[in-house]
Each structure stands twice: as C-alpha cells, then as structure tokens.
Amino acid sequence: MTLTGNATAVSASEREGTPAPKLRRMRPNRYTAAPLILISANVVLFALFFVWPAVIGFGYSFTDYTGVGDPQFVGAKNYLDLVGDPSFYSALLRTLEFTLMVVPLSYVVSLLIANFMVSKYAKGKPVARIIFFLPWLVSPIITGVVWRWLFGENFGLVNFVIESLGGKPVPWQSNANLSLLVVVFAATWAGMAFSMLLFIAAIKNVPTSYYEAAALDGAGPARLFFSITLPNIAPTSFIVILLTTIGTMKEYALFVSLNNGGPGTDNNLLVQYIYQTGFQRGQIGYASAASFVLMIILMAVALIQLAVNRKAASR
C-alpha cells in the first residue's frame, strides 16, 4: 500500500462513484445528516461571502452603480468600455507578465531548495530551514518595504554596491521593467517557503524503496530526481503551481508598498485597477465587470491546469 496508490484509488472511486454509494443509499439518514452538520458552518459562509457577492457582482456589472442610489441597467456597456480601455489592457498584460515570471521562478527555486532540505548530504539544515521560512512570515506590505529599501534608486544597497564596483546606478524604480523585476524577486522570495513546505512533505512521502532500488541500479542524483521524485510529487506540483498562479494574479499589497504600481501607472495590476475604479472613483459597476474578467481568467487557468493534471495522472 503506497501513498500514491491510495490517493489514485480514492480519486478513482470518487469519480466513478461505484459500489460504495449504493451501499450507503440503504441507510441514508446516518450518512447524510452527519456530514451535512459538519459542513454547515462553511456552507453558510460560502453562501454569504462567495455566492452572494458573486451574484450581485454579476448583476452590478451590467449597471452604473456607484455604491449609493439606484443602479441603472446599462447592458453590456461596462464590458464594452473595458474592451476599449487601454489602462485595463495594460493592467491585464502586466498581470500576465508578472505571473509568467513569478510562477516558474518560484516553482524551480522552491523545488530546488526543498531537495536540499531533504538531502542527507546537506549540513546545517535546521538553521537553513529557519532562514528560508522567515520571508514567509513577512507580510506583503513589509516585503515591499524590505525590497524597496534594498533596491532604492538613490539610497539602496544594491545600487551602492554597483557604483562601488564602478558601474552606473541602475534605475530600479524609474524603469518600469526593472521595477517589475524587483517585484518578481520580492514575490518569489516571499512565496517560496510555502511551496517549499509542500514539496518537502511530498518528497518525504515518496517511498524510500524507490530510491534504493534505483540507486542500486546505478541512477545518479539527477536521474533519481527526474525519474522518481518529480513523477511522484506531480500532485503537489499541480497544487503549488495553481496556488502560486492565483496568488500572483491577485497580488496587490506588495506593489502598493514596493512601487505603488509605478513608475506612473506602468505596473498597475488588475487588482489595483479594480480597487482604483471601484473605490477611488466609485464606479462599482465598472469595477465589478473588471472583477468578472479576472475571475474568468483564474477559472480558465485552474481548469487548464486541472485538465493537464488529469491527463498526466491517467497516463
């Protein structure tokens, strides 16, 4: 009985719903009431804070609601305006660029460090563990402050070192792309620990007999990693990529404190765009429409990843 075998067996019976439910239908009360009681709190919260906002958000996205007064139905005007709004496009594009940089970088770095952290060859793991985990404790706002302090254009340590070595100061704040790059570093730095943790747990759950057998057959460390570790932690990889993608696409606080979406509005991401239209300009209807576009993107991302994962699992 291996763990992976267990997990696939469970998900298989879940999907097909074979003999088990039939048996249970004979005694419906006992097996229906108990779980319903157990999930009741979360069902209520789900209805209140997910279904309700989603429904009224969808409704308001077709109105010119400003938060007060009566909303006027304006049809698809908000969505049409969005399509023609260049600042929405640039926010959307910037969000995608940011995500496409953070997700792979974060995945590789966290998986690499997780491997070091389970390696019997590495020394000083208990201390390294604390170091790797500290950034996770730091809030996005403070993370932004820390990296702003490090990469300040006129006062940061990085530019000081570059200048001391005879280089020219790098415009970390006034160049939009460099500024985004700093946020990418900061986001990776801050988010790595959580992924690393999931990877460490997953790698530890791979049966050691697999490694022993392969090592006996002469497999080197790289081969062990790609042929045993990687396939066996595939479900964790899926979760990590999904969570990182979603976390990255909704990033806001980090930008607020690191560069406030700047220089100018060059690094405004979608959430910042939604916040500004909805709460600073009071266009709730319009912001709701933008929210829906973001939601559809996140759903699409999740569904694509789910499909890929299913395909990989059934292979």
Next chain:
Amino acid sequence: MSTSADMRTKAVLPNEAARPASRKRRMAPGELGRHLSTTTLLWVFAIGFAFPLLWFILSSFKPAGDLFSYPLTLLPKQWTLTGYATAWQSFNFAQYFGNTIVVACVTTVLTVAASCATGYALAKYSNRWLKVFFVCILATTMLPTEVMLAPSFLVVRDLGLYNSLAGIIVPSILTATGVLMFRAFFLTVPDDLVEAARIDGARELSIFFRIMVPLSRPIMVTLAIFSFQWRWNDYIWPLLVLNDPNKFTLQIGIESIVGAQNINWSVLLGASVISMIPLVLIYLVFQKYVMNANINAGLKD
C-alpha cells in the same frame, strides 16, 4: 503500481551506458564531495534569502542621519533604538497591535474548527451534495476576496459589519486551503478506523469528535499558524472594511507611512521590524508543526 514499475525501467535503461563513468566519479572523492557541494549550494541560497531581511534589520538600528550617508556600512556605526521608539510613539501602535491580535486569534480559532469539520466530511463521506460542495470549495480558491472586492464590500456593508473587526473576521473564516489540508489528512486516515468505530456502535459525530479531532491535532496547529499569519498580514480587506483609525490593523498603519509623500525611513524600518516580531516568535516556538507537517504521522498501515 504499473507506472512506478515503468518509471524504474525508464530510469535504469538509459543509465546503463553512463554507469561506469559516473560510478567512478562518485567513488573517488567519496561522500565528502557530495556533502561539500550540497551544503555549499544550500547555504548560497540561504544567505541569498537571509540577506534582504538582514540588511533591513541592521539598518533599523542605525540613527536616522546615518541611513543614507555614503559609504553605506553593513553594520551600524552606532547602534540606536530611536527608530523603534519614534515608531512606537508616533503611531497608535499599541491599539493597532491589539486590533491585529484580536482579529488574528478569533479568526484562527473559527477557521480551524470549520475547516476540520468540513475537511473530515469531504474525506470520509460520499454523496452528491458533498461532491458539489467540494467543487464549491475548490472554486473559492479562484474567487479570492481580491477578485470580488466591490461586491464583497457591499455584502459586508449590508450585513452591518462595515467598520467593525467582525467585518474582517467573519468573511475570512472559510478558507479552501484549510479545508483541503484537513481533507487531505483525513483521506490518509484508514477507512477501517471509521468502520471499526461504527461496528463498535459509535455515532457518526462522536467518531468525528472523539477519534478524528484528536488525530488531526498536528494539522490543527499547522493551520492555526497559517491562519494567524494570513490574518496578521492581511492588507486589502481590512483597508476596505475599516474606516475608523482606532480599528486599524498594523498593516494599514505601516502602509500609511509608506504612502506618505516623503517616507520617514527611520520610523518605517522600526515599525516594520516591530510588526514582524510576534509572527517570528510564534514560528520559532511552533516551527516543528510548520516544518514537520508530516501528514502521515502515527498512521502507518
């Protein structure tokens, strides 16, 4: 099972050719070489990760006048706590601290309870409604607060929770991560355990409370730490819901320093470091629950 067998053959076959060379290389310097290289790489990363924070904390002990004086020095020429003192005095820090602690603690307790119950139900029971709800929970990972800012705000306002700490707490109780953590854990608990208890005549809910809740204690601590950290560090939702400066949380307070026209770095450094202390302490005390979150503990078949 067949997949792992496939994998093993795949792993072995292409390696056959490279075998003698690699064996020789590994044998000659022995284990020492691998110890050295792995340890070095690990510590290169560790120092890289530690550096931003180290520089930040060391800078916070510099006097305000030295912060920008070139050449920059890693260690303060003269250690001082004035940044901290000014930060503590110039803001309503004690109040922010208290508010943040209340929010983080209350939400954490409620989150752990709700997630444990839901995760168990989703793992150990099977019916159509549970499957639907499981999909709903998964969907919430794609519906973070940030995505529904405006409508969520309207809902909280209509529930009369605007400008109250409850307005931050209640909407944050349901977390997909928590539910999924507990579900994953309870999936690893053998069904035999539940069946045996049923045969012994235990009622469904008492199986949960008497057997499953105690079993899941490590997950509870882990989720509690996560939840505390999430709520401690929350920014955008408290920013929207809270209007009264007396109810502000730490993150909003600190952001107000960053948002100023001229950032007072001395105060900002001090305030930021102070705000990190509670989480670091909690982590250092409970770190084994975070790092060794070995979901299988004690349940080996």
